Amino acid sequence: MPSIQKFPDMGNELTSRSVDYAQWYNDLILKGGLADYSAVRGCMVIKPYGYALWENMKDELDRMFKETGHVNAYFPLFVPKSFLEKEEGHAEGFAKECAVVTHYRLKADPNQKGKLIVDPEAKLEEELIVRPTSEAIIWNAYKDWIQSYRDLPLLINQWANVVRWEMRTRLFLRTAEFLWQEGHTAHATSEEAIEEAEKMLHVYADFVENYMALPVIKGVKTPNERFAGALETYCIEALMQDGKALQAGTSHFLGQNFAKAFDVKYLTKENKQEFVWATSWGVSTRLIGALVMAHSDDEGLVLPPKIAPLQAVIVPIYKGQEQKALVDEKVHGIMASLKAAGISVKYDDSDNARPGWKFAEYEMKGVPVRVAIGPKDIENGVVEIARRDTKEKKSVPSEGVAEYIKALLDEIQQNLYSRALAFRDASITEVNSWDEFKKAISEKGGFVSAHWDGTGETEEKIKEETKATIRCIPLNNKLESGTCVFSGKPSQQRVLFAQAY
């Protein structure tokens, strides 16, 4: 008998990736217990397991923001329409997808008992927009907070919900309401603001790569893909298993657009009035969608140990109460050592499901490590340890099991990253002709690295023909003379195209 065994191939209710990738994704979210559809179109319920995952991500990001000098605050959900209008590009960018509050009261319907109607008497003088993002309401406040260079830089983050009335929604990837963080900073100089926007991009990349085990490409967006109101948009782009790219985070250099729109000036040391320079940056619950699509398989979720709500689960195996007591005792010792080692662990000794059912359940939920302990193990001084990422299991001595699992969790984290990186790197195709381009996009998927003439028109036409967009111009991109893959015009560098979420 080999010391390492593969899990048996179990039937489950998941649609397999190869049959219907979109359905596989939905099944995973629902059956993995991350979220549910809600009664409101386009909005989802984030269930405890999914929220625990978000909390872990949030806690780590929050720590990173604070380490880089940011503080948290909270601004209103509602933005007066006139505020949103102030920065023109911004207003145009979001107008199409805003939820609007027009009244502040309901009343009993005089014609239908038990029904409520909007009270026409309670119309707001000025409509309130449910924030699609908070630049407008925040910059209105910053105007009063910033007077002198001594007030700068102002480094504020907020954790909040926002609403964007999307035509078509998908669990976590695009919902009408979602949770995110948005950083909004003000600086004395353009250089400092750019440095901030880049710094936060690196923070995001660090988080996504080291905690979510998901490699990203850092870059800047083309003018077409830029955030409404920004001078430069930085992004991190990740690759999903179906070969589509997903923007995992963005950071914007806003120039003085918002300072001018909201009249935010400061006095320099030389006693001169200057407009401040701004950035904003955000990541959202969309990251959960990225996580799911990056690592999971046909057996269920696969979660990286560093952010998994549960890192290990222990399943007892026994016949009768005497054995159960024996196993319990052994498990309690192991639990204590795992907890002491900082591992989050659950002992599932519920009697309403048998071991096999529990195994499948925790595989579906993506718990990185499973420990099974039965009388035979106790007799032999071992425990059975199964790892979710490779679906392997083997017996290891129960002595020192905490250290073993700790090391295993690190190895799983590393393995998930390596696996995703290998896939990502194998999915970047360099092409030099339009035929190669089309073939790569339609047949292989992934990123296509190609010369582009730098015009928005070419970008648009490529999108029309292939549905591929320019995901980014990588940071520190290698300069290389060539000709645009579409127009044949001269180009100085390659950019990355892909079909995207």
Place this chain on the structure above:
RNA sequence: CGGGGCGUAGCGUAGCCCGGUUAUCGCGCCUGGUUUGGGACCAGGAGGUCGCAAGUUCGAAUCUUGCCGCCCCGACCA
């Protein structure tokens, strides 16, 4: 907004064409018992405005009309 699909118990479904006692089956749930090394079994039990409304009919889950909701694919986007 276009195209497709679906709406019957918590979930998945049969029945609908061709109207007729008490609406089918499985999972799950409750009670008791036996079980427990990869999704256990036996016995008993609870659970339903058949999406909503109107119509046809002696009689509607089933036929007609209207409406509502959700999902998937596309146009818009993080």
